[in-house]
Amino acid sequence: MQERLHTLDDMEDSNEVSPTINYSSKNQEFSMLPPKVHVLMPKFIPKPIEKEELCSLIGKHFPLSTTLEERVLPAKKPNTSVRELLEEPEVLNTIKTGHEGLLSVTCFNEEEIWTSRETAEIKCFNTQGVLQKTIKTKSGIRPDDIAVYSDGALVYSDASTRTVYKVKNDQTEEIIRLQGWTPIQLCVTSSGDLLVTMFSDDYTQSKVVRYSGSTVKQTIQFGDDGQPLYSGNAYPKYITENRNLDICLADWKAGAVVVVNRAGKLEFKYTGQSPSTKKEPFNPIGITTDSQGRILMSDYHNHCIHVLDVDGHFLQCINHCDMNYPVGLCVDKYDNLFVCDNRKSVRKLKYSK
Template identity: 55%
Template sequence: MDPRSSAQDVHRCDLCETAIAQSYCDFCHVNLCRPCIGEHISDEYETHKIVRFQDRKSTSIYPKCITHTPKNCEHQCKNCDNIFVCSSCTASEQHRGHIFVEVLEVYKTKKEVIENDAEKLQKLISPKYEDIALDLDNQIANLDGGYQKLTTEISKQGERWHRDIDIIINKMKTEIGEIKVKHRDILQKHLEEINQIQSLINKTLLAMSGIKESREVTPTIEYSYKIREFNKLPPKIKVTPPTFIPNLIDCEQLESLFGQITPLSSATEENLSSITQPNTSAKELLDEPELVATIKTGHTNIYNLTCVNENKIWTSGVTKEIKCFNIDGSLHETNTTRSGKRPKDLALDSDGNLLYTDDKSSTVNKIKNGHTMELIRLQGWVSDKLCVTSTGDLLVTMGNNNGTESKVVRYTGSTKKQTIQFDDECKPLYSGSYDMKYITENRNHDVCVADCRAGVVVVVNQDGKLRWRYTGHPLVTKNKPFEPRGITTDSQSCILTADFYNNCIHILDQNGQFLLYIDNCDLRYPYGLCVDNNDNLFVCECFEGNVKKIKYSK
């Protein structure tokens, strides 16, 4: 039952305090009878909102404009950090050319978010916590009984073995000391073997250093690949310490029945880790990635793609066309940009709608059911790449018009939520060029940017704090510079980025450690990247107009 219309009490007029209230002022929050309405609004009618009593508290209360009293602020200015503005503000010189959004629309959207969150909290999350709390209460209630039983058993065991126990204990301590010596000998022997290998590595490094510094041709050409000799780590020695197993005995059998010590055991356990491919994820990376399929898109040049699923992808190039292909290469659907210019990047929102940044209008747009709508329009900045986060936020890379600054901006809907631009020393995180900064979010909510112009991958945490930078690996970039293009992440939090000039894909772990690179699938100028839900990699071959599907993990 709605408490506003319930008949539990008779509501009286707040002015005369006797008549029954039939009306309500939604601005002043007072009950009114019909005769008192005129008196209430006698000062200025526009400052009041008279509604039926049953409709009270239905009018939205807008913030008052501090500049143009007593006008209400019914808009927000997107260019001024979403400050509230009234109609006079929107027409003022201060806000000339700015973009405004209706406060009521933002209010309704946030109301829906609050209602949805409240429903999830009430129906899904809160019951789970109640179950956890109930289980913990039961465990706490049973603690005393369980621990009392345990202390009773300990006391009884102590009473049984109190007599003549010291002699047997000392004997067993001696035996344990002898076993410890054997344990140390086994570990020492293995340590000596490891030291020998380390010595061999140092000698190899010394020899390699000599070759690098030498200008003699023969030693360099005759050099054989040394990494394989040391890549597989030696077996891991697993020595199981002795354990003590107590027995219930009488005094006559004290020594023989008191207990036994398990013998020392030694075994080797195969170490699956290697230097160039640590086993840091549940899925093991393939030594030789496999080319699964090649899709000929018809794009003259292809720059961007995003996965709908393992069998369908959206692609774009230098024209206004955005094409969706099935994995068999058949064209599924085509859309075009509103401006007629190429899209700078593609992404899919949480509802599966296609998003793109426009090369001409500096906007972020959404295509839904074949219709294009503008989500974000930048002023003084040029939009570049984008990605959708796990929480549904939008991350957009952008640069200013003169190419001196660049940044990452996080949006919730069309509302700016966060700007990532400088490190803790107020130095720019990214190069000044406004384009060629691909972006993705990792599973741990890190924001990963491939800054092509600077030749670096920059990774910050969710709060925008710098975690690490990656500038390539000497195994890959010894001939041509590292200029990363597309970037994506997989289910194991691995980061994959396209190395355009070295025709390969770098794979890093979430902490920036190089794992391996893909260069065996005849890749030619790799550009945009994406990974589907099964960790299949899709790669744009820029000048070939192809998309290659690659399996790189087991």
């Protein structure tokens, strides 16, 4: 089209006649419009989807799954330097507290012990018998038991208020308050948990509950056969943790020491079957363990201490140290045994080499 317009312009400006004569019009040609384009949009026709075939092509998706794996601190191994039992244990010292009705004793360190008795006062003495400190319970009622954390904080149970208190830097804090149950004896474990023995309001059930702070971590009450592990009543049930993480409980009313493993499975029961046991019924009350994993328990009516190995086999009966109705027990890191009785004193005994 543009070329044809240039040709016409040239003819108009030219004086020659022949181009004009020979010119042939192209109007007819240029009057034809370009063809109209019809665009058809693409169309998708779906077919039925076979789900099984699709899964086989692209695989499967599984939802997020989580599981809880119990983590247990490795058990402390018994001291590699074996400390054999003495044939004749000896009294190293007698700490005269001046107070009757001693119930519990716990080692704060190798130089100091805490004691509790039939009053609201909890007292700390050094091993020479000098009073270091006195704490009074908030309720004014005697504590049922005492224990000490590794940082020196003292805990005590108060059955009258169904409460466990923690005392640190002269500040008393309520850490556990129960409903329907009453706390009695206590034990601080190697991992820093607190074991609490307790009985139900109707005096028909007893159990052990493990706490981390104020949070329940574990409850131990029944054996694999569904029967109670402990007698259901308000009688004392002193408790301790062994170096292999077994939980050892002296069940006074049942006349037995009940030992379960870390998971709460029954390991054995000891009912005082030994040639050294005297004629009175076996009623264990205080209980502790030493660096060798040995279990020591006070036999209240027979005025002696039974010593078992870690598997519950009888080893010895300590009955030569002028004990009178022994109750609370504890062992320091040197395996010295502290025994409190009803004669206002705590005896420090050497029973192993």
